[in-house]
Amino acid sequence: MFKGINWLCLLVALALQVVVTAPTHAARPLVVGMELAYPPFEMTDANGKPDGVSVQLAKELGKALGRPVEIKNMSFDGLIPALKTGKIDLIISSMTATEERAKSIDFSDPYLTTGLCLLVNSQVRGATIADFDQPGRTIAVKKGTTGHIYAASHIKQASLLVLDKEAAAVLEVVQGKADAFIYDQMSTYQNYQRNKNTTRPVLKPFQTESWAIGIRKGNDELKAKINRFLADFRRSGGFSKLGDRYLKEEKEAFKLLGFPFFL
Amino acid sequence: MRLKLTNLVKRYHGLTALDGISLELSGMGSIVMIGPSGGGKSTLMRVLAGLELPDQGRVEVDGEPLPSHEEHLVRYRRGIGTVFQAFNLFPHLTALENVTLPLVQAHGQREGEAQEYAMELLRRFQLEVHAHKMPMELSGGQQQRVAIVRAIAIKPRFLLFDEPTSALDPEMTAEVLDLIAELKVEGRELILVTHNMGFARRVADHCLFLSGGQVLESGTAERLFNAPQTPELQGFLSRVLKY
Amino acid sequence: MKSCWFDVFFARRRGTKEVLPSYGPALGVLLAVLLLTLIFSFAFSRLQYGWNWSAVYVYRHKFITGWLVTLAISAASLVASLVIGLLAALAQKASFLPLRYLGKLYIEIIRGTPLLVQILVFFYVVADAFGIGNRYLVGVLTLALFAGAYISEIVRAGIESVGESQLESARAIGLTRGQTYRFVIFPQVVRRILPPLAGQFASLIKDSSLLSIIAVNEFTLNAQEVNAFTYSTMESYLPLAVGYLALTLPISLLSKYLEEKYRYAT
Numbered sequence: 001m002f003k004g005i006n007w008l009c010l011l012v013a014l015a016l017q018v019v020v021t022a023p024t025h026a027a028r029p030l031v032v033g034m035e036l037a038y039p040p041f042e043m044t045d046a047n048g049k050p051d052g053v054s055v056q057l058a059k060e061l062g063k064a065l066g067r068p069v070e071i072k073n074m075s076f077d078g079l080i081p082a083l084k085t086g087k088i089d090l091i092i093s094s095m096t097a098t099e100e101r102a103k104s105i106d107f108s109d110p111y112l113t114t115g116l117c118l119l120v121n122s123q124v125r126g127a128t129i130a131d132f133d134q135p136g137r138t139i140a141v142k143k144g145t146t147g148h149i150y151a152a153s154h155i156k157q158a159s160l161l162v163l164d165k166e167a168a169a170v171l172e173v174v175q176g177k178a179d180a181f182i183y184d185q186m187s188t189y190q191n192y193q194r195n196k197n198t199t200r201p202v203l204k205p206f207q208t209e210s211w212a213i214g215i216r217k218g219n220d221e222l223k224a225k226i227n228r229f230l231a232d233f234r235r236s237g238g239f240s241k242l243g244d245r246y247l248k249e250e251k252e253a254f255k256l257l258g259f260p261f262f263l
Numbered sequence: 264m265r266l267k268l269t270n271l272v273k274r275y276h277g278l279t280a281l282d283g284i285s286l287e288l289s290g291m292g293s294i295v296m297i298g299p300s301g302g303g304k305s306t307l308m309r310v311l312a313g314l315e316l317p318d319q320g321r322v323e324v325d326g327e328p329l330p331s332h333e334e335h336l337v338r339y340r341r342g343i344g345t346v347f348q349a350f351n352l353f354p355h356l357t358a359l360e361n362v363t364l365p366l367v368q369a370h371g372q373r374e375g376e377a378q379e380y381a382m383e384l385l386r387r388f389q390l391e392v393h394a395h396k397m398p399m400e401l402s403g404g405q406q407q408r409v410a411i412v413r414a415i416a417i418k419p420r421f422l423l424f425d426e427p428t429s430a431l432d433p434e435m436t437a438e439v440l441d442l443i444a445e446l447k448v449e450g451r452e453l454i455l456v457t458h459n460m461g462f463a464r465r466v467a468d469h470c471l472f473l474s475g476g477q478v479l480e481s482g483t484a485e486r487l488f489n490a491p492q493t494p495e496l497q498g499f500l501s502r503v504l505k506y
Numbered sequence: 507m508k509s510c511w512f513d514v515f516f517a518r519r520r521g522t523k524e525v526l527p528s529y530g531p532a533l534g535v536l537l538a539v540l541l542l543t544l545i546f547s548f549a550f551s552r553l554q555y556g557w558n559w560s561a562v563y564v565y566r567h568k569f570i571t572g573w574l575v576t577l578a579i580s581a582a583s584l585v586a587s588l589v590i591g592l593l594a595a596l597a598q599k600a601s602f603l604p605l606r607y608l609g610k611l612y613i614e615i616i617r618g619t620p621l622l623v624q625i626l627v628f629f630y631v632v633a634d635a636f637g638i639g640n641r642y643l644v645g646v647l648t649l650a651l652f653a654g655a656y657i658s659e660i661v662r663a664g665i666e667s668v669g670e671s672q673l674e675s676a677r678a679i680g681l682t683r684g685q686t687y688r689f690v691i692f693p694q695v696v697r698r699i700l701p702p703l704a705g706q707f708a709s710l711i712k713d714s715s716l717l718s719i720i721a722v723n724e725f726t727l728n729a730q731e732v733n734a735f736t737y738s739t740m741e742s743y744l745p746l747a748v749g750y751l752a753l754t755l756p757i758s759l760l761s762k763y764l765e766e767k768y769r770y771a772t
Contacts, residue, residue, distance in 0.1 A: 077730065077733060077734050080737050081733075081737070081739040084737075100735070100737075101737065103737075104737040140721075143727075143730060143731065143734055144730075144733075144734035148731075148734060149734075149735065152731075152735065161721040162721050162723075162727060162731060163719075163720075163721050164718065164719050165719075168630075168719065168720070168721075171630055172721075175630070175634050177639055177641075312678055314674065314677055314678060337680055337682055338680070340677065340678060340679070340680040341679075341680030342680075345678040345679070347671070347674070347675070347678070349671070350669060350671035350672065350675065351675055352675075353672060353675070353676075353690055353694075354672075354694070355693050355694050355697065364679070364681075364689060365679040365680060365681070368681060368685050368689060369679060369680040369681060369685075413679070417679075
């Protein structure tokens with residue numbers, strides 16, 4: 001009789017195993033790569049957990065696809081190689097969809113429109129990018145961003161400083177080692193807010209760009225699903241809610257300045 | 264050489280190495296010091312070599328007191344030749360360079376002159392084949408003999424030998440002692456510390472027995488070896504001459 | 507003893523000496539390289555990586571410029587670090603005590619903090635306070651200070667390894683302190699510290715890559731930029747590795763040669 005109960009327990013355990021693993025076996029985690037150094041889109045909260053517009057977007061996408069989401073933090077210029085080699089499944093990291101990048105990976109429909117603009121040292125004159133592309137002037141960019149790519153092909157006379165981190169580039173402008181820093185509108189605005197004495201923003205974009213989700217080539221089904229999700233999410237006001245939650249101040253400031261809000 | 268020590272005291276880390284030595288010798292060609300380890304022989308040698316300053320007392324060599332200022336001491340050291348038990352030669356210089364270094368740097372000779380003179384000396388003592396070898400390539404006995412040549416090349420007032428053969432095997436010991444005996448015959452003045460009793464007897468004009476930081480006996484080698492007066496010397500001789 | 511064909515792969519012991527078969531070393535190196543190539547080919551084949559060398563070839567002048575800048579920075583830092591290291595080692599023997607302890611403090615702090623932190627602090631804080639804006643100058647100085655601390659310890663160990671008895675000998679023959687340093691200590695110290703010094707120099711060359719964080723236009727930064735433009739990571743970083751090897755290998759070989767040449771018993 002003792003033996004009988006043993007067998008029964010074993011059977012129950014095995015059955016439970018199957019039951020428990022079945023759903024997770026069907027839904028592999030969705031690994032999303034981003035650089036958690038770009039508040040409020042990609043950042044970490046006080047407890048060190050990923051948070052921000054992109055993180056929430058990723059979670060909503062996961063819900064729609066029926067897969068648990070795993071956020072992987074890595075440096076921005078490592079995202080595309082990681083996607084190509086299969087270390088991550090998607091890139092949601094405020095990445096601009098460019099032609100060059102589209103040669104290596106696929107992009108979803110754009111979900112946000114922004115533009116390249118300038119954070120300028122307050123003692124330096126200049127209103128347009130042309131004013132800064134002069135001999136003797138120095139322009140800072142962050143390595144691997146569209147600002148960097150733009151500068152490499154368009155800046156002919158000024159000297160270029162390629163920095164690894166946004167904070168370093170801002171410091172260069174603050175300390176006067178660089179005249180301007182090419183970056184996106186929202187971050188430029190935020191950096192100006194933090195350095196009101198030493199910098200001023202030139203927020204009119206000289207190149208507009210759109211952010212999209214990065215997908216490995218050859219996954220057209222996934223791409224279609226993601227695009228469907230993005231359309232639904234916008235229709236249901238999901239993006240608007242994210243803007244209110246994370247970018248309230250910027251939304252208002254941009255309304256005052258007359259720039260269309262990008263999200 | 265006239266040697267006068269007056270109440271010489273030297274202490275290291277609380278230990279008294281020289282305990283008030285007083286001594287007066289003159290006209291001695293060669294002085295040999297014997298005694299147990301730690302008895303003060305090496306310390307006395309170092310003081311005479313100008314490498315240590317005594318804590319108390321006076322040392323007079325040929326009527327002149329030993330200098331206490333470093334600059335004068337340097338000049339004093341340049342006037343005497345010293346040979347230690349081991350590691351006399353600099354390993355990165357050839358035998359010839361080891362001999363010429365003091366000649367050129369300490370005595371201001373020209374490189375060419377110094378080399379000629381050094382080669383001459385090396386030849387005299389059958390060492391010229393080793394002139395361009397590194398110390399590493401020489402046997403212990405050859406190294407010590409080159410060290411002796413270096414010591415005499417500077418034409419010193421007198422020579423100091425601190426147990427020059429203690430680190431050598433019997434055959435090499437013999438070749439070095441032969442050289443020292445030759446120097447004695449030439450009439451050079453020397454002070455020698457040795458454990459080699461037979462050699463001490465042969466070469467010493469005067470013999471000193473140091474023990475416990477004091478000169479317990481002083482006299483000719485004959486007298487000390489045949490008629491030791493203090494129990495310490497008697498004990499020492501019976502141990503040393505046993506084998 | 508019957509000799510078999512596979513004897514060529516093994517070293518033999520004869521008493522206390524080792525005997526290598528003729529062609530043994532050459533064959534050994536060949537096989538080792540072959541094995542490594544096999545492992546890497548296998549790894550890369552599994553990667554399903556789309557190689558795109560032409561994209562990187564377009565940027566070849568960036569690699570060359572970067573390599574030359576790294577070479578220049580390394581050379582300048584090398585020389586400066588030797589001077590600083592020597593001075594620091596001597597300072598520790600100075601009779602002027604504040605100088606001695608300044609030296610000790612410098613060494614402890616520099617060796618105890620990461621180079622990355624030192625670069626950021628020196629450039630954005632210290633140099634900025636003194637109004638020095640040239641990042642190449644500051645970069646070279648920072649590297650020199652960094653390596654100098656390690657070199658001073660190497661020199662100090664080298665000086666102390668020259669036996670007491672030799673210093674005694676030098677004194678006994680009437681050499682002054684200065685003469686002793688010049689003719690006895692330093693010739694031997696130089697020969698003894700060559701191996702660790704070469705190691706330090708090789709590290710310096712590799713550490714210079716950290717200057718990329720203050721936008722010094724050196725080799726690593728240039729390779730990273732090419733990667734950013736072309737998304738061809740392997741094709742950007744493999745030449746980087748080869749380029750650094752091209753700088754460090756000669757130093758390692760030179761060090762081995764000098765070590766052999768100055769081998770003598772101490």
